[in-house]
Amino acid sequence: MKLRFREDGPLVIDLPAGSRFVLNGEEHVLQKPKLALCRCGRSGNKPFCDGSHKNYGFRAAAGELELG
Ligand code: FES
Numbered sequence: 001m002k003l004r005f006r007e008d009g010p011l012v013i014d015l016p017a018g019s020r021f022v023l024n025g026e027e028h029v030l031q032k033p034k035l036a037l038c039r040c041g042r043s044g045n046k047p048f049c050d051g052s053h054k055n056y057g058f059r060a061a062a063g064e065l066e067l068g
Pocket residue numbers: 009010011037038039040041042043044048049050051052053054
């Protein structure tokens with residue numbers, strides 16, 4: 001599994017659309033082929049990124065983390 005850190009943006013996990021995940025015991029189905037998680041702390045929909053990082057000048061380097 002690979003995690004991508006977008007420059008000045010969220011942590012992104014690429015997964016096939018339709019993938020299932022469980023958040024706090026509740027099952028969800030991905031509508032898009034990725035899961036974008038907030039790393040700026042400003043999202044109104046944590047743990048997901050809602051684009052708020054663009055309004056607050058969040059700065060962070062891009063990168064990748066590969067697991068397994
Ligand atoms: S990284 Fe996008 S709202 Fe926090």
